[in-house]
Amino acid sequence: MATAPNKLTASAAVQRMAQKRLKARDLVEACLDRIEAREGQVHAWEALDPDGARRRADQLDKRARPVGPLHGIPLAVKDIIATRTLPTTCGSPIYRDHVVGKDAACVTQLVQAGAIVLGKSVTTEFAGAHAGKTHNPHNLRHTPAGSSSGSAAAVADFMAPVGYGTQTAGSVIRPGAFNGVVAYKGTYGWADMAGVKPYAKSLDTLGFFVREANDLALIRAAYGHAPADPPTRAPRIGLCRTLWWDQADASNRKNIEAAARALRAAGAKVRTWNMPENWDGLLTAQNRLMSKEATQSYAAERKRFPHLLSASLLGVLETGDSVSRAQLADVKKRKQRAHADLAQAWEDFDFLLAPAAKGEAPAGLGNTGDPLFNRFWTLLGTPCIALPFNTGPFGLPLSLQLVGPLRDDDQLVAWARWVEQHLS
Template sequence: MTELNGLDATRLGEMLAAGEISAQDILDASLSRIDAREDSVRAWTWRSPTPDQTTAGQSAPQAPLRGIPVGVKDIMQTRDMPTGWGTRYLSAETSPCDAAAVALLRRAGAVLLGKTVSTELAGFTPGKTRNPHDLSRTPGGSSSGSAAAVADGMVPVALGTQTAGSIIRPASYCGVVGFKPSFGTVPMAGIKAFSPSLDTAGWFTRSVRDSRRVFGAMTASSLPVAAPPTLSQLRIGLAVVPVAGLEASTRQALDATGAALSQAGAQVMEAPLPEGFDELAALHKRIMAYEAARALADEYDRHHASIGPKVLEVLDEGWTIGYVDYRRDQKEAARLNDALAGCWQQLDVIITPSATGEAPIGHEATGDPIYSRAWTLPGLPAISLPLAKGPAGMPIGMQLIAPWGRDLELLDMAEAVMQSLQISVPLPA
């Protein structure tokens, strides 16, 4: 049944409802794929020897993820699996409660297969995961295992989190759909904090319609029926923030995307960003460091010698920043985001690169989150779509950004873009 691995959760759900396949078939396909590929991809830090199908079996027939195998990032607490937080120095025990996001997955009928690799504390120290499209390259991070597991067809859905670019970048590198909702949409209860005003749970899928389906599961809500706009209804702004650092081929891919969408009838322009908007990326970095030092104060004080240098660097920077400077940075960030209101009067969506380019070669780093920082700071919803290929044939993602709270509209626009450009998400060759 390996042919099931390339299908999205929506299609699997249809086949299940029609009696063409059973929940066991779906589970077996996932487990076979993991058995075949895990030694190469290394997406999992812990795999359930006997995945618990109880809650899935108890879920209503219309439950949005009924029988769908999922992976959850290893910074999310689980009551029946250990949580390692991407570290070796924090105890990897089971927790009294599931993280709220995990409980919501179970409610929606999902079958948890295990915990996916996170970088250390969701920071910049890589885990063991490799990019399924080229094992010599990073999958990105910090949600490394979740992105790779979905890209490789091991599971159709996996949860991640983003504080800088930890969903959007790995989605781009691995060639899948990665969605980061508006800040605050999914409860972070039971998920390790890094920078609490930025940390956002999101997910990886093979399609936009699946991303919308997971959105319904994670809000435990019946959503209105999807209504993708026609391209001619769309006002699209192209942006690169900050300008420096983008690879030429990615710049070309952005322009080509704009041209193709314009060709398809959309109104495409350069996004009229406010003066000084670039500064948001630097503000993000400082605010994240300030918050991470405090949120991880116990880890810093008691595990200092074990923390990797990439995480320590952020925490050490954070301790040099005081409250008064932090508030000033927050105020400046709010001012820049308020100034974006004028931009949103002229645009429905911003399209901007998800990362600087293709997934870098090597496993010593997870790539640069620079192209997510300015959008994550004000908590805007973002979705990375695998719209292009780079010079080495690796996927390149473009992210669509909408105003805070317009998540469903963003998903509708993303669906319209995918359909218009006839983008599919194939398994690795």
């Protein structure tokens, strides 16, 4: 039986459209049908533009050749990212009807590459910890994580093949893990963030959710990056259990060890990389930098609409008020030392294999989960990819995190394809 269009990976859909075996309009309609069937349960969307998506698809179907690497691919755009015609609410009542009137730079680039904006996906309030309305499609009683909850759930539930995310602590990799999809957080600064509502400008990084690692190469190509050549050898992998290994669920620890054994059996050279003990301060460092910069990002909202801000965001801002210049200087020093440690690691390893989250998505919708295994990588700006691998004791997805050298994103994508192939 042929795969339904909305269940295709972006790569497969692009290929079929190039071969004239699939129309962009049919893919859009299949996604809209899925949304109609499931949105009442999953609640992944803040706003939809079905008529605009159909018009765009019809225009693309008239083209003799694909206009770019994402020709005809529907997008779920996280609702802190500006779009020209749809509201950008940032998950806050303050901006409930706010229409920017201009696409963010990151949206413009993908639209120029042939993509179709299907709608705005739910974000937590200002991409923070206050949960939105989205449910985990694998079990509606469990969190989809945050802050990129809607995009991750939409891709996982076959509502869209590609979804935008942003990460300031763990808002791409953790939702990818909890929803069982491939998630990519690029090297800090890899994409233009103009038109994206900032949380902490020194940390905010664009990311994406897709269904297979090869889809990330298409997205990177849309941003002007050349795919890395397929690996001609097996990778050198550093198994990074981190300093917080005992805080991961037992099933997750077992799963990561199983992945390491399987990759070693496939020819990879897998050795332990012991995270330096002085990295224990990176969690506090990231939180201090994030909360301090949040006080700058949300100064206007805090002054004018404090009654419309959640208790959790107000708590972050109060924490940021107390961060001193000396503490920010300490953050900088810790980052520099950790980057030096990683520079040595990259002499021995192509990438690190680490936990993406503590384990399966927790029950309940009020807590989006702990970004424990993401904070320090975000602080250091490294590219990270979450790959789904197996399920846990409650039948929910488990995931692996691949971490690569700064600005080596395309090679990390190539290694992710290798890992995906040998773990399938």
